[in-house]
Amino acid sequence: VNIVEIGEDPGRPLISVIGQGDVPVDDPRYDLAVKLGKALIDKGYRLVTGGYGGIMEGASMGARQSDKYTEGDVIGILKGFDRKASNRYVDIPITTGFGIARNQIVAGSDAVIAIGGGSGTLSEIAMAWQLGRLIIAYRVEGWSGKLADRTVDGRIRYPDIDDDMVYGVDGETDAVLMLDRYLTLYMDHY
Amino acid sequence: VNIVEIGEDPGRPLISVIGQGDVPVDDPRYDLAVKLGKALIDKGYRLVTGGYGGIMEGASMGARQSDKYTEGDVIGILKGFDRKASNRYVDIPITTGFGIARNQIVAGSDAVIAIGGGSGTLSEIAMAWQLGRLIIAYRVEGWSGKLADRTVDGRIRYPDIDDDMVYGVDGETDAVLMLDRYLTLYMDHY
Amino acid sequence: VNIVEIGEDPGRPLISVIGQGDVPVDDPRYDLAVKLGKALIDKGYRLVTGGYGGIMEGASMGARQSDKYTEGDVIGILKGFDRKASNRYVDIPITTGFGIARNQIVAGSDAVIAIGGGSGTLSEIAMAWQLGRLIIAYRVEGWSGKLADRTVDGRIRYPDIDDDMVYGVDGETDAVLMLDRYLTLYMDHY
Amino acid sequence: VNIVEIGEDPGRPLISVIGQGDVPVDDPRYDLAVKLGKALIDKGYRLVTGGYGGIMEGASMGARQSDKYTEGDVIGILKGFDRKASNRYVDIPITTGFGIARNQIVAGSDAVIAIGGGSGTLSEIAMAWQLGRLIIAYRVEGWSGKLADRTVDGRIRYPDIDDDMVYGVDGETDAVLMLDRYLTLYMDHY
Numbered sequence: 186v187n188i189v190e191i192g193e194d195p196g197r198p199l200i201s202v203i204g205q206g207d208v209p210v211d212d213p214r215y216d217l218a219v220k221l222g223k224a225l226i227d228k229g230y231r232l233v234t235g236g237y238g239g240i241m242e243g244a245s246m247g248a249r250q251s252d253k254y255t256e257g258d259v260i261g262i263l264k265g266f267d268r269k270a271s272n273r274y275v276d277i278p279i280t281t282g283f284g285i286a287r288n289q290i291v292a293g294s295d296a297v298i299a300i301g302g303g304s305g306t307l308s309e310i311a312m313a314w315q316l317g318r319l320i321i322a323y324r325v326e327g328w329s330g331k332l333a334d335r336t337v338d339g340r341i342r343y344p345d346i347d348d349d350m351v352y353g354v355d356g357e358t359d360a361v362l363m364l365d366r367y368l369t370l371y372m373d374h375y
Numbered sequence: 376v377n378i379v380e381i382g383e384d385p386g387r388p389l390i391s392v393i394g395q396g397d398v399p400v401d402d403p404r405y406d407l408a409v410k411l412g413k414a415l416i417d418k419g420y421r422l423v424t425g426g427y428g429g430i431m432e433g434a435s436m437g438a439r440q441s442d443k444y445t446e447g448d449v450i451g452i453l454k455g456f457d458r459k460a461s462n463r464y465v466d467i468p469i470t471t472g473f474g475i476a477r478n479q480i481v482a483g484s485d486a487v488i489a490i491g492g493g494s495g496t497l498s499e500i501a502m503a504w505q506l507g508r509l510i511i512a513y514r515v516e517g518w519s520g521k522l523a524d525r526t527v528d529g530r531i532r533y534p535d536i537d538d539d540m541v542y543g544v545d546g547e548t549d550a551v552l553m554l555d556r557y558l559t560l561y562m563d564h565y
Numbered sequence: 566v567n568i569v570e571i572g573e574d575p576g577r578p579l580i581s582v583i584g585q586g587d588v589p590v591d592d593p594r595y596d597l598a599v600k601l602g603k604a605l606i607d608k609g610y611r612l613v614t615g616g617y618g619g620i621m622e623g624a625s626m627g628a629r630q631s632d633k634y635t636e637g638d639v640i641g642i643l644k645g646f647d648r649k650a651s652n653r654y655v656d657i658p659i660t661t662g663f664g665i666a667r668n669q670i671v672a673g674s675d676a677v678i679a680i681g682g683g684s685g686t687l688s689e690i691a692m693a694w695q696l697g698r699l700i701i702a703y704r705v706e707g708w709s710g711k712l713a714d715r716t717v718d719g720r721i722r723y724p725d726i727d728d729d730m731v732y733g734v735d736g737e738t739d740a741v742l743m744l745d746r747y748l749t750l751y752m753d754h755y
Numbered sequence: 756v757n758i759v760e761i762g763e764d765p766g767r768p769l770i771s772v773i774g775q776g777d778v779p780v781d782d783p784r785y786d787l788a789v790k791l792g793k794a795l796i797d798k799g800y801r802l803v804t805g806g807y808g809g810i811m812e813g814a815s816m817g818a819r820q821s822d823k824y825t826e827g828d829v830i831g832i833l834k835g836f837d838r839k840a841s842n843r844y845v846d847i848p849i850t851t852g853f854g855i856a857r858n859q860i861v862a863g864s865d866a867v868i869a870i871g872g873g874s875g876t877l878s879e880i881a882m883a884w885q886l887g888r889l890i891i892a893y894r895v896e897g898w899s900g901k902l903a904d905r906t907v908d909g910r911i912r913y914p915d916i917d918d919d920m921v922y923g924v925d926g927e928t929d930a931v932l933m934l935d936r937y938l939t940l941y942m943d944h945y
Contacts, residue, residue, distance in 0.1 A: 196838070197846075255825060256827070266863050266945060267945070277769070279830075281860050281863070283476070283859070285479060294850070303530060304505045307498075311494045312475060312498050316852075338493030340494070375836065375837070386657055386658055387656075447611070456755060458576070458755070467657070469640075469670060471669070472696075472853075472854040475852070476852060480661050565646060684881045720874070
């Protein structure tokens, strides 16, 4: 029988990595996703993606490269009911049947990190903003780059977080530093 | 007993008008929404909004000012289950319980017209793009202005629609012209 | 310009009629649905269905036979994004993209009336119960008959409604009487 | 770096355990849930629940008692966005914001096992039936007992599965045997 230490707040934080599903493996952003996936697991986070290809696949593959990876760390939130549609690095394919409205689940995790991104990623960033989530964005081509270091709208989401914005980063080291600095602060408001 | 003429395609087209819920009545964009709501009903369309205040309220009020308005022309797609939360010009409050994921329904109508907008509107435009919808955007402050006359991402949504983009307009006359020109073309693809 | 009288509570009540989509037109329950649809519009209610065939089609056709019918009284809440998939009596096809989770919207209207029904109808009755909705069920073959005059579970939903249950009825006259007696009472709790 | 063996079908099967959230710990069904949760993990499955109390909590606690348990085996699909609302045995709280429509996700896992249950459980069984899922039900008080060894409706879901029904069981040994016998057969159809 396992002895499991249980806190009040269940589970390790869930960090979503979002970005285009059609980024090829030789795109520099794919490599950024691999490194980010690995870094997140190294730091003890769990990974959530939309479960398909491109950035989602890269991050999921990277997660499995971490020495700290244990099976169950990589979650894919799928649009439909076909678990086999997920990329092969997903441990837990959550089949939702909600179509792109499942973006609300991806956007509603404990923090969201965007690498590039088209309209799907944009809808997730916008929803994460609405839901008050911590958002980190890579300064690369795509919507993450356009929104990095900016606010999505003029709303004051948290009066006690002076510099609330989409925090721009250039790589996984910065991204993890941002999580260190901000995650607890934001999660206290969820 | 009514004699109702029934075609193959049920119902008049549903046009969503989207924009911030906190635009005050003395904001010029509120007036634009009133005029647009009226123009849409004048032309025989039905109006869909998110059901709350600001732009949604303005468009709904305007719809009722049309001589062609009949009760039932104004639909509000609400986040929660409280029908009373809708603005008072809504004829049909659809209570969804889906939270902001209900944006998928607003974005998935027959066409979407944005006036300004913050993160909520942005998520709706992004989803409408993903869903292949006709999108028209006012060249005013807010996300509609930033995305007018642009594409949301590089995807070729319809090879046979050369100039597919978020069509920019300056007022209800232009908006209705755009619907005249493009709505059937886009609806053939839904 | 129309002069529209506006109360605090927007819109006429929305009554959902639910039942199997594959009931043929010569099934007695189809005829019950037609009569119910007509009776609901006669009394000033608006009709909501899942938008497809069988009971949903019958009720929608019936609605159009009422002298009080005006275009816009018949709403279909569809699973997908194809408006043409709705039956031809639907005035307002709401395309949701939520699959069968759209049952939450059908179940969350102001009251639900079931005529027969398989697993889909059963999920809607169960959800309507969870959402605290007024539920009326025909004493006919199918889940409406099995649950008529019973409670769905032991929960006390409303301490002030002594006889809260799935109210059994035998036809549209009874069904409308039940709405007369109970609808305001239940809606005060939504 | 881990060497992870990757098949075509990602991840271990996800088995949902459903039942009332208010079953107290001294109810015999709570104990059944604990034993079932343990047995599922013993056999290498992953556990999905609605994430709250009663049967959901019992099954989640039981999962952690298995010698094969690894952190990440217990998933809770929550109604709202508050991860802290989940029971303390949940490893992965998936916050959906879909309300009870999240039942579609619970019902859409690889198989569903019901222990008792009120209206919420009933809606999940009904949805699982609609989605073609393998359903196992304990012959105990509540909806699982009423539907055990029966079909939910007359639809022939799979012509090649002669005895398709809600398979009744009396305990975790039977439940696991049923999974052994039927899970692959059903999953081939998803």
